[in-house]
Structures are given as structure tokens and as C-alpha cells.
Amino acid sequence: xxxxxxxxxxxxxxxxxxxxxxxxxxxxxxxxxxxxxxxxxxxxxxxxxxxxxxxxxxxxxxxxxxxxxxxxxxxxxxxxxxxxxxxxxxxxxxxxxxxxxxxxxxxxxxxxxxxxxxxxxxxxxxxxxxxxxxxxxxxxxxxxxxxxxxxxxxxxxxxxxxxxxxxxxxxxxxxxxxxxxxxxxxxxxxxxxxxxxxxxxxxxxxxxxxxxxxxxxxxxxxxxxxxxxxxxxxxxxxxxxxxxxxxxxxxxxxxxxxxxxxxxxxxxxxxxxxxxxxxxxxxxxxxxxxxxxxxxxxxxxxxxx
Amino acid sequence: xxxxxxxxxxxxxxxxxxxxxxxxxxxxxxxxxxxxxxxxxxxxxxxxxxxxxxxxxxxxxxxxxxxxxxxxxxxxxxxxxxxxxxxxxxxxxxxxxxxxxxxxxxxxxxxxxxxxxxxxxxxxxxxxxxxxxxxxxxxxxxxxxxxxxxxxxxxxxxxxxxxxxxxxxxxxxxxxxxxxxxxxxxxxxxxxxxxxxxxxxxxxxxxxxxxxxxxxxxxxxxxxxxxxxxxxxxxxxxxxxxxxxxxxxxxxxxxxxxxxxxxxxxxxxxxxxxxxxxxxxxxxxxxxxxxxxxxxxxxxxxxxxxxxxxxxxxxxxxxxxxxxxxxxxxxxxxxxxxxxxxxxxxxxxxxxxxxxxxxxxxxxxxxxxxxxxxxxxxxxxxxxxxxxxxxxxxxxxxxxxxxxxxxxxxxxxxxxxxxxxxxxxxxxxxxxxxxxxxxxxxxxxxxxxxxxxxxxxxxxxxxxxxxxxxxxxxxxxxxxxxxxxxxxxxxxxxxxxxxxxxxxxxxxxxxxxxxxxxxxxxxxxxxxxxxxxxxxxxxxxxxxxxxxxxxxxxxxxxxxxxxxxxxxxxxxxxxxxxxxxxxxxxxxxxxxxxxxxxxxxxxxxxxxxxxxxxxxxxxxxxxxxxxxxxxxxxxxxxxxxxxx
Numbered sequence: 016x017x018x019x020x021x022x023x024x025x026x027x028x029x030x031x032x033x034x035x036x037x038x039x040x041x042x043x044x045x046x047x048x049x050x051x052x053x054x055x056x057x058x059x060x061x062x063x064x065x066x067x068x069x070x071x072x073x074x075x076x077x078x079x080x081x082x083x084x085x086x087x088x089x090x091x092x093x094x095x096x097x098x099x100x101x102x103x104x105x106x107x108x109x110x111x112x113x114x115x116x117x118x119x120x121x122x123x124x125x126x127x128x129x130x131x132x133x134x135x136x137x138x139x140x141x142x143x144x145x146x147x148x149x150x151x152x153x154x155x156x157x158x159x160x161x162x163x164x165x166x167x168x169x170x171x172x173x174x175x176x177x178x179x180x181x182x183x184x185x186x187x188x189x190x191x192x193x194x195x196x197x198x199x200x201x202x203x204x205x206x207x208x209x210x211x212x213x214x215x216x217x218x219x220x221x222x223x224x225x226x227x228x229x230x231x232x233x234x235x236x237x238x239x240x241x242x243x244x245x246x247x248x249x250x251x252x253x254x255x256x257x258x259x260x261x262x263x264x265x266x267x268x269x270x271x272x273x274x275x276x277x278x279x280x281x282x283x284x285x286x287x288x289x290x291x292x293x294x295x296x297x298x299x300x301x302x303x304x305x306x307x308x309x310x311x312x313x314x315x316x317x318x319x320x
Numbered sequence: 321x322x323x324x325x326x327x328x329x330x331x332x333x334x335x336x337x338x339x340x341x342x343x344x345x346x347x348x349x350x351x352x353x354x355x356x357x358x359x360x361x362x363x364x365x366x367x368x369x370x371x372x373x374x375x376x377x378x379x380x381x382x383x384x385x386x387x388x389x390x391x392x393x394x395x396x397x398x399x400x401x402x403x404x405x406x407x408x409x410x411x412x413x414x415x416x417x418x419x420x421x422x423x424x425x426x427x428x429x430x431x432x433x434x435x436x437x438x439x440x441x442x443x444x445x446x447x448x449x450x451x452x453x454x455x456x457x458x459x460x461x462x463x464x465x466x467x468x469x470x471x472x473x474x475x476x477x478x479x480x481x482x483x484x485x486x487x488x489x490x491x492x493x494x495x496x497x498x499x500x501x502x503x504x505x506x507x508x509x510x511x512x513x514x515x516x517x518x519x520x521x522x523x524x525x526x527x528x529x530x531x532x533x534x535x536x537x538x539x540x541x542x543x544x545x546x547x548x549x550x551x552x553x554x555x556x557x558x559x560x561x562x563x564x565x566x567x568x569x570x571x572x573x574x575x576x577x578x579x580x581x582x583x584x585x586x587x588x589x590x591x592x593x594x595x596x597x598x599x600x601x602x603x604x605x606x607x608x609x610x611x612x613x614x615x616x617x618x619x620x621x622x623x624x625x626x627x628x629x630x631x632x633x634x635x636x637x638x639x640x641x642x643x644x645x646x647x648x649x650x651x652x653x654x655x656x657x658x659x660x661x662x663x664x665x666x667x668x669x670x671x672x673x674x675x676x677x678x679x680x681x682x683x684x685x686x687x688x689x690x691x692x693x694x695x696x697x698x699x700x701x702x703x704x705x706x707x708x709x710x711x712x713x714x715x716x717x718x719x720x721x722x723x724x725x726x727x728x729x730x731x732x733x734x735x736x737x738x739x740x741x742x743x744x745x746x747x748x749x750x751x752x753x754x755x756x757x758x759x760x761x762x763x764x765x766x767x768x769x770x771x772x773x774x775x776x777x778x779x780x781x782x783x784x785x786x787x788x789x790x791x792x793x794x795x796x797x798x799x800x801x802x803x804x805x806x807x808x809x810x811x812x813x814x815x816x817x818x819x820x821x822x823x824x825x826x827x828x829x830x831x832x833x834x835x836x837x838x839x840x841x842x843x844x845x846x847x848x849x850x851x852x853x854x855x856x857x858x859x860x861x862x863x864x865x866x867x868x869x870x871x872x873x874x875x876x877x878x879x880x881x882x883x884x885x886x887x888x889x890x891x892x893x894x895x896x897x898x899x900x901x902x903x904x905x906x907x908x909x910x911x912x913x914x915x916x917x918x919x920x921x922x923x924x925x926x927x928x929x930x931x932x933x934x935x936x937x938x939x940x941x942x943x944x945x946x947x948x949x950x951x952x953x954x955x956x957x958x959x960x961x962x963x964x
Contacts, residue, residue: 230943232887248326248469277944281912316467318909 020220020272022211023071030067030204031060033191039272040182040289041068041156045217046224046268049179049261050135050155052120052293059184061158065116066205068156072217073210075150077112079131081123083166087130091140105142110134113150113214117157121167131155132174152217172294179261180289183307220271227267228277235320236280237263240287243317244295250309251296262290280319287314323422328365328413330459331422332358334429335413337452339406341436341445347391350403353384357410372414381411402435419463426460443829454481486869493845494862496855497838514593515742515763517554520563521707524742525698525719528794530760533591534744535599536827538755540585540632544601546746547790548637550766550778551599551758553743555616557652561660562707564725564740569615570648577603578643580636589630589830596620599743599758601635602778608632615649616739617641617776628835641768643775645737653737653770661708661729668733678736678771685730686784689723692716696786696797720789723781724765737770741778746793752817753824761794888952889941892959896934903964913938927964934958 020042027038041064044051053061062078069076079090092108109115110131117131134140135155139148157178160167175181187195195201237259245253254262263278265286270278291313292306336358343351357380364371384407385395392400409428416422433449433456457477462468468476514534515527535551558567588599598611598619609631612620621629656665671681693716700717703710708726711718718726724740731738745764747756766780783790789797832840845853850861897907897916905923907916917935921928937955 228943228945230945232890232942246469246472247467249467277940279912279914279939279943281914284910284912284915315908315910319912 019212019216023068026071026208026211027064027067030201030208031064032194032198033187034060034064034184037064037182037184038068039269040180040286043265043268043272043286044180044289045072045152045154046221046271047179047261047264048152048221048224049264050157050177052175052178052181053156053158053184054161054181055158055184056161059186061156061184062116062118063201063205064184065114065156065158067208069114069116070205070208071211072114073212073214074113074152074154074217076114076116077109078116078118079109080118081120081127083122083124083168085123085127087127088142090127090130091134091142094143103143105145105147107147108140110140111147111149113152113154115153115155117155119160120157121159121169123168125168125171128168128170128174131157132177136177152214152221175293176255176257178293179265180286181293181306182289224264224268224271227270227275229263229267230277232320233278233280233283236283236317239320240283240313240317244291244313247316249298249312251298254291254294258291258294262287265290284314323416323419325365327422327459327462328416329362330455330462331416331425331429332361332365332413334426334452334456334459335406335409335432337455338429338432338436339409341439341448342402342406345399345439346403346406349387349391350384350407353387354406354410357407357414361410361413361416371417374415377411377414380414381408384408384411398438402432402438405432405435422463426456426463429456441834443826450481454478457481483873487866490862490865490869492836493841494858494865496858497836497841514591514595514760515553515597515744517556517566517595517597518563519556519721519725519740519742519765521700521703521711521718521722521725524721524763524765525700527763528698528719528761532760533823533826534593534758534760534762535588535590536755536757537589537747538587540587542584544582544584544637546792547783548601549746549756550602550741550764550780551744551747552602552604552617552619552741553597553599554741555614555618555768556740556742557616558655559657559725559729561657561705567652570652571615571646573615573646574613575615575617575642576644577605577636577639577641579638579640580605581638583634583636585632585634587630587632589628589827589835590625592626592628594624594626596622596624598625598631600633601637603639603641604633604635606634615642615646627837628830630831630835640774641776642770643773645770645775650737650770653739654732654735656729656732661706663706663709663713664726664729665733667712668730672734678769681734681736682731682769682779685727685734686779686781688712689727689781690784694718694723694785696782696789698798720765720782723785724767727779727781728767731767731769739768739776741766741768745780745790748793750820750823750827752820753827755827757823764789887942889938889955892952892956893938893942896959896962899962899964913942930962934962 023042024035024038028035031038041051045068053064055061065078066076068074088108090108090110092106092111094103094105096102097104120128120131123131134149135153138151138153139146141147159170186192198204240262241254241256241259244250247253262283266278266282269282269286270276273282288307288310291310295306295309295313297305297309339354346354363369385404388400388403388407389395392403394400395404405428409425409432412421412425412428416425430453433452436445436449454474454477457480458470458473461473461476461480465473465476514532516523554566556564556566558565583605584601586601590598598607598621600607600619603617604613604619607619609629610622612622614620671684676684695717696719697717698719700711700719700722701715703715708729711722711726712730728738728740742763742765744758744762745766746762747758748762749756764782766778766782768776768778770776780790786797836844841858842853845858850857893913900907900920905920911919913935917931920931934955937951937958941951941955
């Protein structure tokens with residue numbers, strides 16, 4: 016186990032109780048240089064998770080609360096005329112931070128959503144003809160309410176694809192809930208968190224992820240999964256090549272998090288629900304398809320070659 | 321695999337496809353019941369309503385069986401059997417509850433495919449059935465694989481069919497053929513439409529509306545002129561006032577041809593027509609198959625022609641036919657029914673009274689047709705009891721049978737022995753296949769008169785009134801607005817070419833697929849180099865061929881599976897899994913090595929360390945960078961040493 020990472024996990028687990036798996040998936044996402052979408056009900060700790068991670072990793076943190084009257088400039092920033100100098104000066108928006116929490120991203124209008132998603136994809140912001148790079152590392156955790164709630168603009172599939180993973184937090188179990196209720200105020204805990212890692216260290220880890228070994232046998236397995244998702248009559252569309260790349264990247268990060276230098280099928284299986292759940296749609300009920308369940312079915316349907 | 325809606329739709333489609341061609345000849349009520357059952361099942365599947373109760377199905381079933389028994393007076397035989405099969409298949413859909421039922425339905429549809437060939441063995445039917453088989457196979461693949469989408473399903477089905485083709489070829493070529501039609505039911509083996517051995521007003525014109533093929537002819541060297549193409553069929557002697565019949569020949573003597581000239585050799589492929597007569601050009605002198613030469617030059621095969629046959633024949637285009645005809649036969653050729661057609665008799669008597677010779681009299685009779693406003697039509701007005709009188713003096717519109725009938729009547733009334741000959745005239749040349757097609761629409765009736773020293777001479781009264789019929793065929797002889805079957809109407813050159821192409825293909829299909837009988841088989845196998853063609857040898861070769869092909873396919877399949885097994889690490893790991901499976905701890909196909917080790921450790925704590933080591937080692941070897949030879953060997957040893 017890589018040491019500083021273990022410290023990050025341990026410290027985050029003290030704040031977010033009973034969710035070790037989600038914490039690891041979030042970290043995996045960060046290490047694989049992807050972005051994370053958390054879909055869950057309000058109040059289950061989405062913001063807390065993002066906050067705790069930022070604090071522990073020592074990253075600049077910005078929270079953007081999305082609302083329906085928000086405009087792209089509210090995120091990216093605006094140029095304002097300076098009376099004394101007679102020039103326009105760019106006031107950077109909240110997106111210029113290493114870690115962004117885009118809260119309730121599906122409450123904003125599609126125009127604003129796409130401003131954020133474009134910045135995520137390009138790692139830069141172009142405003143009034145001038146391109147400004149975003150800080151590195153750049154990690155977005157977006158949260159969204161379940162799409163059947165009132166006043167939401169659901170993200171289209173093409174934009175969902177920009178997120179490496181989509182996870183759900185869910186309610187804590189009884190023991191964790193007890194600890195939560197009996198323990199001290201969470202905000203105080205976060206304030207007390209100390210950075211466990213230098214930014215350079217984090218970037219070195221991101222570099223290491225790319226070196227994690229993937230054997231031909233494992234590629235066979237990934238291909239078998241992709242092929243099955245495309246041939247099966249259960250899904251509207253199969254997984255895209257980008258989904259395959261994402262799956263591999265996430266599995267590499269997961270293996271590194273586990274302290275290994277090679278990916279094994281269990282890594283694929285561990286990240287597959289996160290990576291595939293927002294990319295799969297059931298044929299039977301397009302409206303209420305449980306992506307996690309579909310992903311688990313996909314795992315069980317494909318034999319490890 | 322559950323009985324999902326797509327699977328049920330697939331099964332409905334199978335039953336629909338196999339039974340749809342039968343709608344043509346099933347009783348209307350049976351088609352309606354079948355369609356209603358399929359529609360009902362589709363509705364039930366779409367709406368998710370439960371299947372009908374068993375008692376209701378039982379009532380429908382017994383009702384159907386009863387209705388079949390009433391319609392056909394039997395439950396057996398082709399028609400009743402097919403109807404029963406289709407209705408029961410549709411009813412089976414209504415009690416489709418388990419996967420087993422689905423399997424039964426798939427097999428049943430395959431079986432019903434065969435019944436379609438009872439009715440038609442044409443290329444379109446075969447192609448349609450091939451498509452149907454593809455759908456059935458795809459449904460079957462669906463049944464086996466469950467979640468596969470339509471496209472890969474169809475691909476697998478197509479591959480299976482393609483693999484079956486060489487096997488089918490071997491079986492087709494080598495399966496020992498038996499003589500005679502396969503199904504042993506000559507009476508209804510083929511739909512009958514063709515020349516009969518009687519002729520009454522309207523019988524020929526009715527036949528002319530069919531474009532069905534009667535036979536095809538290939539000439540070996542020179543081709544006769546079109547006006548010499550008289551294909552001789554039944555010869556009709558006896559007349560009862562309305563209908564001409566063959567009657568009974570007064571002699572059994574083989575007729576004689578003398579002063580023959582310009583012989584032609586040709587091969588006829590005759591479509592089955594369930595009658596004994598064969599067709600040959602006037603006058604046949606030699607035939608390659610066993611047949612009787614009736615005294616009136618009619619060729620009769622030993623058995624009714626209920627399968628397509630081929631024969632070579634030689635005919636003489638110039639001849640003197642039976643100049644020494646038996647007196648009894650000549651008397652038959654002069655007999656007229658008493659009391660009919662007085663006007664015609666009178667006319668013949670008037671001509672005779674002029675004291676002219678037979679030749680002159682024949683010319684007068686023909687001139688009578690060509691000069692007195694007679695017309696050639698497919699839709700002549702009806703004739704009364706004195707049909708010849710009505711035709712000659714009142715209506716003056718008729719088809720070939722009217723002209724032949726009245727001409728023979730005139731001749732006999734005038735004392736010249738005459739008879740009606742029916743058959744086909746002309747033919748359509750297919751220059752792609754190099755053969756003539758004779759259709760039912762080429763059916764024709766002409767006459768022969770017997771003249772002293774010259775024997776039987778062919779006279780075609782139709783030629784006198786409508787020379788175009790003889791020179792260019794029926795289409796040219798009739799007005800443009802006459803309702804004729806599609807194939808006989810004038811067509812664009814492109815359509816004509818397409819039609820000829822298709823008929824040439826049909827001809828090959830008839831010759832080589834449908835007509836592949838024991839003789840053809842013998843000839844073909846001999847040409848292939850088989851030395852002793854006997855059914856034992858054929859059966860042996862057939863089994864050997866099937867075994868060889870199965871072997872090749874097996875090897876091909878194995879080769880696809882082998883590379884997966886080739887990995888030594890994987891092989892050893894699978895061995896370990898088999899060992900554990902024996903003690904009731906099988907690895908799920910999707911289970912990773914580490915997960916599996918953990919699960920085994922929970923069930924058998926004493927194995928925890930060993931399993932952990934083995935799984936770690938396996939993962940390192942298979943998914944890690946290290947793949948040293950000695951490590952692999954060590955892993956193999958460890959697996960071998962692993963005891964339970």
C-alpha cells in the first residue's frame with residue numbers, strides 16, 4: 016500500500032463514516048484524471064466527501080452551487096472595465112480551482128452545464144478570445160439529484176460520458192449512522208483536517224497510474240465485456256471505445272490504490288459499476304433503469320477468459 | 321432463459337412463415353382460424369394478459385379436428401394432414417408456457433417446412449423456405465443464448481446454415497435414389513392442369529389462359545420451321561354432338577410410316593400431368609423410353625406421368641402415315657352422331673354433289689373459313705345443341721377447337737375419314753438456355769384426314785382463318801385487348817430477357833435438382849469417377865463424406881477454442897478450479913482468482929493460506945509482468961501438489 020494514499024483514505028474515513036468503497040472510488044477517479052459524478056438524494060454527504068478529500072489532499076477547493084438562473088459567466092468569470100487603468104480585467108470565476116464541487120449540476124440550464132463540461136474536457140477556459148489554462152490537477156466532483164425530481168435538466172448521454180464515473184453514496188449503515196449522530200459536528204472535523212500530500216506527489220501518483228501493467232489476458236477480458244455489452248439485447252447501446260479506455264484507466268488507478276503494479280480482473284469488476292452505470296441503459300425500461308444492477312449483470316454474464 | 325416477449329414473437333413469426341404459403345390451398349376457415357390464433361397470441365404477448373385456460377384450448381382443438389374431419393372426410397392424407405399440423409402448431413403457441421414448448425415449436429416449424437414442398441418445388445419456394453429456415457434457426461439461437469441481440473443471432477443462424485450446406489450437398493448427391501415419386505401418392509402429388517383426352521367447345525380456350533409450362537424441348541441439331549412444330553398429344557375420334565373423346569382403337573397394330581424424310585432429334589422434359597400420353601413432333605418414329613405407339617401415332621407411357629421425365633425422340637417431318645389403315649379404323653373416322661347438325665350435313669352433301677375430288681373438297685372447306693367472315697377469338701359466344709351448325713352458320717367466332725371440330729364434322733359428312741388431334745403448337749424459344757418452352761397457352765387442336773395412298777394428312781383449319789397463330793403464336797393471333805396471362809402478353813425486351821433468364825434457371829433446377837433421379841445420379845457419379853455405382857457404395861461414400869465434413873467442422877471449432885487453452889498458467893489454474901469443483905466449490909465463470917480464493921477460504925478455512933498463495937501466484941503470472949519459465953513450472957507443481 017502506498018503510504019500517503021493510505022493516510023488520505025484513513026483521514027477521509029474519519030469524516031465520512033461507513034463509505035470506504037465510495038471514498039476509494041472517488042480517489043481512483045482523481046488518480047485516473049477523470050471527473051466524478053455523484054448522484055444521490057440531498058443530505059447523504061456528497062458535499063462533505065468532496066470537501067474532506069480536498070482538504071486531505073491539500074487542493075484548492077471551490078464549491079459552485081448550480082441554480083436554474085445561472086449563466087456560463089458565473090462559472091468561468093468575466094472581464095470588467097477598470098476605470099483607473101482604462102482596461103478590461105478578467106475576474107476568474109470559481110472554476111479556477113484545483114478541486115471543484117459542482118453542486119446539483121442538473122438544476123442549471125443546459126447552456127451553463129455545457130460551459131462546465133467543456134472546461135472539464137479541455138482543461139482550459141476560453142473567454143472573450145483569450146484562452147486561460149485551468150490549474151493542475153483539475154478535478155470536478157459534480158453532484159446531481161435523481162433526475163425524476165422537480166426542476167432538473169437531466170444531463171444528456173453525451174455529457175454523462177465526460178464523467179469517468181458515476182457513483183451513489185446511499186444511506187449509511189446503522190453502525191456508521193450511530194457514529195455520525197454521536198460524534199462531533201462534521202464541519203469542525205473538516206476544519207481540523209490536515210493535508211496529507213503535496214500536490215506534486217499527487218501528480219506523480221497520477222503519472223504512476225499510467226505505468227500500471229495491463230496484460231494481454233486482461234485486455235481479452237475487457238474486450239469480452241465490451242463485446243457482450245454490444246451484442247446483448249438487454250442494453251440500448253453497447254459500451255463505447257471511450258468507455259473501454261475509461262474502464263482501463265480506472266482499473267489501473269484502483270490497482271495502484273491497492274498497492275499493485277498490474278491490473279487483475281477484480282479491479283475491472285470493482286470499477287465497472289462506477290464506470291459503466293451511467294453509460295448503460297436497459298432496453299426494458301428506459302425511464303427507470305438501475306445502472307448499477309445492469310453493470311453487475313454485465314459482470315456476471317462475462318466469463319473471465 | 322425465460323420466455324420473453326421477443327422470443328414469443330420469434331416463434332409466432334416462424335409459424336406464420338411456414339404456414340403462410342399454405343393459405344393458398346387450405347380451406348378458408350382453416351386459414352382464418354390459424355390467422356386468428358396467431359393474432360390472439362400476439363395480442364396476449366403485447367398486452368401481457370395470461371394465456372387462455374386449458375379447457376378453452378381443448379374445445380378449440382377438438383373443434384378444429386372435427387372441422388377437418390368434416391371438410392376432408394378424413395384426418396389423413398396430404399390436405400387433411402397439413403391442415404391438422406398447421407392448426408395444432410398454432411394451438412401449441414397458445415399453450416406456450418415452458419421453454420420445452422418453445423423447443424417443440426421450433427422443431428415443428430422445421431417439419432412444416434417440408435410440407436410446403438408437397439405443393440410446390442420451384443426455386444422461389446425453395447428460397448422462401450431457406451429464408452424461413454434462417455428465421456427458425458435465429459429463433460432457436462435466441463432460445464439457446466438468451467440475451468443476444470437480433471444481429472449476432474442472425475449471424476450465428478446464417479453460419480449454422482452455411483455449415484449445413486456442404487453436408488446437404490453430400491447427402492443430396494449420394495443418397496441412394498429410388499424410382500418413382502418420393503411420396504407415393506401419385507393422385508395428388510402435383511396440381512393438374514393440362515391437356516385432357518376430351519375436347520368440347522371452350523376446353524382449349526380455357527387452357528390457353530394458363531401460362532404454366534407443359535414441357536421444354538431441346539433440338540439436337542437442326543430446328544424445324546415454326547409451322548412444323550405440331551406437338552402431337554391425344555388423338556380424338558368419337559364425337560357425341562358436343563364432346564370429342566378418344567374412344568377405343570379398333571386395332572392394336574403399330575402404325576407404319578413410309579417415305580420418311582428430314583428426321584429431327586430432340587429431347588423433351590415433360591412436366592408431370594398425371595396422364596399417360598407423351599408429346600412428340602408429328603410424326604414420331606423413335607423414342608428413348610418404353611412407351612406404346614398407339615395405332616393413331618399417339619405415344620403412351622406405361623405409367624401416368626406423375627413426375628418430371630426426360631426422353632429423347634426422333635420425328636420425321638415428311639412422311640406417309642399409315643396408308644394401309646385398318647378398315648375398322650376408317651369406319652370410325654367416318655362415324656357421326658345421328659340427328660345433329662343437319663345444316664352442316666347438307667352443306668357437305670352439296671359440296672359432294674358438285675362431284676369434286678377430296679383435295680378440292682378440303683380446299684373448299686378451308687376457303688369457307690377464310691372467306692366467310694370467321695374470326696378467331698378466345699371468347700366465342702355459346703353454342704346450342706347443334707354446335708357445329710351454330711358455329712358454321714350463325715356465330716362464326718371460335719377458337720381452335722371450334723375449327724377443328726367443325727372441320728372434322730364436315731369431312732366426315734362428306735365421306736372423308738378425319739380425326740381431331742390435340743397437342744401443342746409452336747413454342748417460345750429461350751435463346752439463353754437454347755430450348756423451346758411449351759406452355760399450356762400453346763395448346764392447340766388440329767385435324768388429320770385420310771386420303772387414298774397418302775395416308776393421314778395434317779390439316780390445320782386454324783391456319784386458314786388465323787395464319788398468325790401458327791406463325792407467331794397466340795399473342796399475335798388475338799386482338800391486343802384480349803385478357804391473356806401475364807407471361808403471354810407482349811413485353812419489353814428487358815422483361816423478356818429476365819423471363820428467359822429465370823426460365824433457363826428453372827430448367828437447370830428441374831434437370832439437376834428436382835430431376836436428379838437414379839439415372840442422373842448414376843451418370844453423374846460415373847462422370848465423377850466412381851467405379852462401381854451401387855447403393856451400398858453410395859451409402860458408404862455418403863457416410864464417409866458426412867464423417868469427413870463433421871470432422872473438419874469439429875477441428876475448425878476446436879482450433880478456435882485451443883489458443884485459450886494454450887496458456888500453461890491458465891491450464892494449471894483451470895485444473896485447480898476443477899479440483900475444487902469436485903469438492904463442491906466450483907468457480908463461477910466471472911469470478912476472479914483472488915475473489916475465488918477468499919470464497920474458498922471462507923468455506924474451507926484450512927485452505928486459506930494455500931489458496932491465497934496459489935491465487936497470488938496465478939494473478940502475478942497471468943496478469944503481471946513476470947512470466948519466467950521456472951515460475952510457471954513452480955506454479956504447475958504447486959497446483960499438482962494441491963490436495964484436498
